Amino acid sequence: EIVLTQSxxxxxxxxxxxATLSCRASQSLSNTYxxxxxxxxxxAPRLLIYGASRRATGIPDRFSGSGSGTDFTLTIxxxxxxxxxxxxxxxxxxxxxxxxxxxxxxxx
Amino acid sequence: xxxxxxxxxxxVQPGRSLRLSCAASGFTFSTSGMHWxxxxxGKGLExxxxxxxxxxxxxxxxxxxxxxxxxxxxxxxTLYLQMSSLRTEDTATYYCAKDKSWIQEYWGQGTLVTxxx
Numbered sequence: 001e002i003v004l005t006q007s008x009x010x011x012x013x014x015x016x017x018x019a020t021l022s023c024r025a026s027q028s029l030s031n032t033y034x035x036x037x038x039x040x041x042x043x044a045p046r047l048l049i050y051g052a053s054r055r056a057t058g059i060p061d062r063f064s065g066s067g068s069g070t071d072f073t074l075t076i077x078x079x080x081x082x083x084x085x086x087x088x089x090x091x092x093x094x095x096x097x098x099x100x101x102x103x104x105x106x107x108x
Numbered sequence: 109x110x111x112x113x114x115x116x117x118x119x120v121q122p123g124r125s126l127r128l129s130c131a132a133s134g135f136t137f138s139t140s141g142m143h144w145x146x147x148x149x150g151k152g153l154e155x156x157x158x159x160x161x162x163x164x165x166x167x168x169x170x171x172x173x174x175x176x177x178x179x180x181x182x183x184x185x186t187l188y189l190q191m192s193s194l195r196t197e198d199t200a201t202y203y204c205a206k207d208k209s210w211i212q213e214y215w216g217q218g219t220l221v222t223x224x225x
Contacts, residue, residue: 001170035211037153044203044215045145045153056213088153092210095167097155 002026002091004100012108019076021103023089031068033093040085049074110134112204112216119222120194130187130204130216138182141207144189146200147218154200157189158207194223
């Protein structure tokens with residue numbers, strides 16, 4: 001089973017700042033098989049990024065993904081108030097699909 | 109728009125069974141794979157199972173193999189998760205999700221399953 005490690009566990013920032021979230025895999029995911037999801041309290045997760053860097057339908061361009069192999073990054077260029085949530089990375093190169101433990105992005 | 113509505117959750121005793129349903133609309137259900145993903149209270153996401161568009165291929169997380177069965181009825185646009193021999197560690201909100209090349213593209217709002225004596 002592929003293990004994903006997200007860091008930091010919690011990130012405290014202010015609206016307008018730049019957020020950088022990391023996800024490290026226990027084995028290579030190529031440059032394709034990594035997705036990012038956002039989950040707000042009491043809501044279902046929402047797909048943000050797939051293929052490491054492709055934005056899902058309707059996702060603002062302030063969200064971007066990068067990386068390959070075992071190291072991936074989700075960047076939010078200028079935080080809006082509605083962006084504060086928990087973010088999960090997921091690998092889908094092999095079954096079982098696995099998620100990282102999540103990064104909570106909170107308002108400073 | 110895509111709409112996924114889960115139902116069937118509730119409180120069940122350890123060792124008992126429960127069947128979850130997911131009613132789909134807003135897309136061509138019969139041509140789309142589907143997933144179940146769960147989330148224990150206050151915890152992270154855990155993928156459970158996937159089924160291909162025609163039901164011919166199914167994959168499961170190891171801890172549910174032999175206990176859970178994913179299935180679908182394309183005539184009814186409905187996805188199912190039959191859960192048996194339930195354990196306390198199966199307590200979670202269960203989400204169904206539409207597949208896009210093994211990604212969970214759209215999610216339902218979830219149904220809570222509580223396994224407790």
